[in-house]
Amino acid sequence: MSTRTKEKTILVVDDAIDTLEVIKRNLTDGGYRVFTAAHAAGAIELLDRARIDLVITDMKMPGVSGSDLIRHVRENHRDAEIIAITGYPSIQGAVSAVKTGAFEYLPKPFTDTELMDAVGKALDNLSLRQSIRSQLAARDGSPLGLIGESESMRQVFRAVEKAATAPATVLVSGESGTGKELVARAVHYTGARASAPFVPVNCGGIPESLLESELFGYVKGAFTGAFETRAGFFQTADAGTIFLDEISEMGLTMQVKLLRVLQDREVYMIASRRPQKVDVRIVASTNKHLPDVVKKGLFREDLFYRLNVISITLPPLRERGDDILLLIHYFVNRFSREANKPAIRFSTAAMHILKNYFWPGNVRELENLVQCLVIMAENELIDSCDLPSLMRFSANHRTGFTRTLADVECDYIRNVLASVNGNKTKASKILGIDRKTLRDKTG
Ligand SMILES: Nc1ncnc2c1ncn2[C@@H]1O[C@H](COP(=O)(O)OP(=O)(O)OP(=O)(O)O)[C@@H](O)[C@H]1O
Ligand SMILES: [Mg+2]
Structure with missing residues (x-):
């Protein structure tokens, strides 16, 4: 651990000089090399000069904001991880930080241990991402066999990279055969969950009556023929990613149940009263324009927004x-x-x-x-x-x-x-x- 931390360089950005000093001292004591900047402009300059592994940035700063800085880092310094901090904790702030590409969100005040934990996790994630990327590059020069150099595909690759570093739900849209599943796999296998399962579920191919037991599992005796307790796809995908393909084909009753899973991060096996915590990242896909399906009353609007936190649209060939x-x-x-x-x-x-x-x-x-x-x-x-x-x-x-x-x-x-x-x-x-x-x- 100590040899690993010594090589890592962290840039801390905060307009509050006291906070900057405290964080710097803690990280230096922890064995990291630390740079500081009191504003985003200084940070951007430093990022160009030194190799930075992790940027810890305040969200609210005068001038260029933390979100703008995060965006800049994501677009120009792909090999740096990001932690966002703020003195004004709000769900919206957290969502926007993670959506723009921060790996972790740390509300002030935080303890030294919380800081060091978050830094450790972010750096582990970075190493994993780097090693997967170099393996893939060695294999065939493109992330998971996604071929394309057009501007529209470059945009997709950038979105895949952002999605891979954030834990948020992803909605992949595009006509049939455009590569939605390939993109979903790329998000999983280049992200922090790569070593856990990627579980694809074709929502259009499983009859509505079976989908619930397939997704959430059931306990012994739940229905005639349920001789054993059986896990569902959500349990199988624990710590990994579930890919809900053709999500627009899911019936309204199941949509309510899925919404509950997204809100509470827990599932109920059929006939069980005890919820089970699940840590599953959801990537959904559709070849329909989902807002139109919402307008027709066939897809819940609240579920659409929950799924569409990060949106990746594949252009037709x-x-x-x-x-x-x-x-x-x-x-x-x-x-x-x-x-x-x-x-x-x-x-x-x-x-x-x-x-x-x-x-x-x-x-x-x-x-x-x-x-x-x-x-x-x-x-x-x-x-x-x-x-x-x-x-x-x-x-x-x-x-x-x-x-x-x-x-x-x-x-x-x-x-x-x-x-x-x-x-x-x-x-x-x-x-x-x-x-x-x-x-x-x-x-
Ligand atoms: N950019 C790409 N580079 C290389 N191969 C690709 C690319 N995009 C798609 N493919 C290949 O095309 C085929 C279709 O891709 P995929 O199954 O991901 O599409 P899809 O959008 O999920 O299709 P559908 O809507 O029919 O389910 C796969 O064999 C995939 O490997
Ligand atoms: Mg598909």
Whole structure:
């Protein structure tokens, strides 16, 4: 412990000079290297000059506030942990500190032990985060296989990082196949709970009548067939994260029960009168616009606000620009390696179609397509006529007249061949060309 604390550097920011001195003395006695700043501007300057592991900041300061400082640290110094302190404790203050990215919130007055405990926990969390990040970087250069360099995806990565460092509930929204579950996993596995379970629950796939027992468990004899006491997903996820997928599909009765869990942090197993404390982080996801579902009266507004403390919205694939190309490259390499085949390439015309297609099924659709192309490919070059015809049609439809005569010819030949079950003699008769020409045209 002492060797570890000695290397750690802490920056304390508070406009009250006495508080600054007291905290500094305590931390120095505890073996930490300590810097102090009486305002956020001084802190920002110090952060640029020295490697800081932990920032302890007052929330209420004249000029740049503690929340602004927290935001700055989160955005510019990813490897620093944050503890917020304030003399005006309020729930709102705590929520806003944690939402902006503070790991811990310490209301004044606090004892020396409380301070040292919070510092120890924050630094442990930092080490864990750093080690996971370096493992992931060593594996494939992106956090948990999330590929993307577009600005909209960078925003998602920043949000994932913030969410990973805060214990607050997260709502992940986005169209089907945009990567909501992957994001939920990234939040879990890059956060402080990484070594505890991540438990996904498909709320849309479990009948309403079973969902309660699946989530909260039941005691022996609770209903006919309950021969044993059985834990639910919440107990399984203790100390970890529960991922409530397709949350909009949860019925109103279950929503009330979930709201109670969020408020009280305890669950009741079916037929048990004794509540059980659970320490579970909730990440929920939806492919619907949840406020609309609230307006229709199908989702409780209070539950929506409880879930939506940190909100991460995944953009549809068609709005990610060149990320489409990056993803194609990524999946081609992955599936070619798996199939032990050389990597396929795409002609300019095929690329054009892939870039302009609407991708209603988003990344999942692209992943499936590349997998299929890799398996089916007879040579390394994929041309536009190798792509599904609906895709060619809608991509061209979207961008107007962009197809060359060769494209159209290639399409027509394929359709004719398909109509005669691949019989080249019959096809060449219909097309009015000899078999050799047909062979040349179809490669
Ligand atoms: N940015 C990304 N980089 C690499 N792979 C991705 C990315 N986003 C999604 N995927 C892959 O796409 C597939 C779909 O992702 P995921 O299951 O997370 O989507 P979803 O939004 O939960 O979909 P649904 O709404 O249908 O449940 C998965 O195989 C996932 O690995
Ligand atoms: Mg999903």
